[in-house]
Amino acid sequence: MSRYLFLLIIMGMLLAGCGSQVEDDRVNVDHRVGSDSLGDNIITRPFKYAISALLGQGIEITEVNDTLTPEGFLDVQMKGVNKAYGVKQFEYRTEWLDANGMVIPTKTSVWVPVSAMGKSEVTFRFIAPRKEAVDFRLNMRKKKN
Amino acid sequence: MKLKTLLCICLCVWVIGCSGPTTKNIDMVNDQGKAVMGLDYRDFDQAAAAMIDSLIRSGSLHKPGGGRYVMVTGGIVNDTMQRIDTDQLMAKVEQEMMNSGQVAMTSAMGDKAGASMVYETRDMRDSDRGDEFNEDTLPAKKQLIAPELSISGKIFQRNIKYDKKTQQVEYYFQLRITDLTTGLRFWQEEKVIGKRGSDKMVSW
Known part of the structure; x- marks a missing residue:
């Protein structure tokens, strides 16, 4: 049960991350400089990297x-x-x-x-x-x- | 029998192994070879392309009223630890400036004057040997066109210790164009190429 709950939290964080928007799209802040957010933090980042690599993004x-x-x-x-x-x-x-x-x-x-x-x-x-x-x-x- | 076959195979492998890498022609258009610590043709290509791009974009070679500027190549200093012929850079830049239709390079002055035969032809005209030539085919006096612009520059190198096992080598390519009438500088550009590699590699 706790495993499902953990996965649910991760998925929730990823979805929240996808929805988050930079206020001005001319500005790009590297994750090591900007503040962590619910969708972009030390826990979700490896998942996002892995998904991006899996999708072959470039x-x-x-x-x-x-x-x-x-x-x-x-x-x-x-x-x-x-x-x-x-x-x-x-x-x-x-x-x-x-x-x-x-x-x-x-x-x-x-x-x-x-x-x-x-x-x-x-x-x-x-x-x-x-x-x-x-x-x-x-x-x-x-x-x- | 088996031992003989095995020995034969070993001998073949040894002979092939000792022959070293085979010689191959470089694909000069799509070369994906490893980077080297020194300057190779790809670095000169890249530096020349960046210089030409900047020069054409600047509009500095556009002559008001039309026509071409006459330009002379001044000193291009090689201040690196390598034996570089600066024509590796300048031949490309000069060629593209001329092909752009904005510049005519003069061989009557500067680096190229020596081998251009401009003055040898005139020395010959003024000597006894000049009598052997059809007078109409010899250059008359006061025909040379003086340059309006000069291009000069420098290539220099800095070696920096990056960490215990790594060195960093920076190559700076600098070019500038000067108006010879006013002494004003029309254009200048710098392109830096940096390399990081083993401290054991020698960059000269």
Whole structure:
């Protein structure tokens, strides 16, 4: 009976944690800095980490904005969110395409590292090195140390 | 018989084991090799890409009224413990600046002047050997264009003891662009690459 009660308490805490909201979503406070809450504390955290790992949570790209600089270079900003609880390190590599869809070979097409805090938004930005670039292709991979 | 077979297998294993790792070509596009304590091509690629990104985004190379700036490469100091050819960084940066359509690099001054044959051609024109050439194909006097901007910089290294068994090596890549007419600095950028590894590894 006591085992069921314990599980019920844990589930209750997890549910409460899922419902808790940061007041301003522009601000992300690491759990080692912020106060513990009913849903996010030393007891529930390992469960949340385990569930996140089980679900295979990671980076999701949510928004791609591109604009032309006053000089005519394509400037791109990517916004994403790290759904995992731990820090996610990844690399991206951009290929620039001209109006005919042909790849423009440049020295800036290299793997660039990015690090995203757990449960946080991540933004990275890159700019075309040529004015002929009108579009791009992006690959992402896990960063190996 | 069994003993002979076993000995044969052992011999084969020993021969293969002694041959060491086989040579492989690096996949220069998707290399996922381990990091090294020194600077390798991936570090230079990363530093150059960051510099070019910053330079183009800054709009500093946009010439009011159109046209290209003429730029000279000044001193790029290697203050690391490694034997680095600073062209590993600068060749990439110069190439992309030129390809951006905003800059023309001059070989008449700076680091590249020596091997560019600009002055050898003129020395030859003014010598007796110049008579052997068609006069129209020789460069006339006062044809060289003076640079408007210069790019200079520094790569330096700091070694820090992290703990008993670990060292931290920090590499700083710094570049700056100066307007040669006014002496004003147009742009500057720093990219830091940090590595942490065994104290036994040598970073030079």
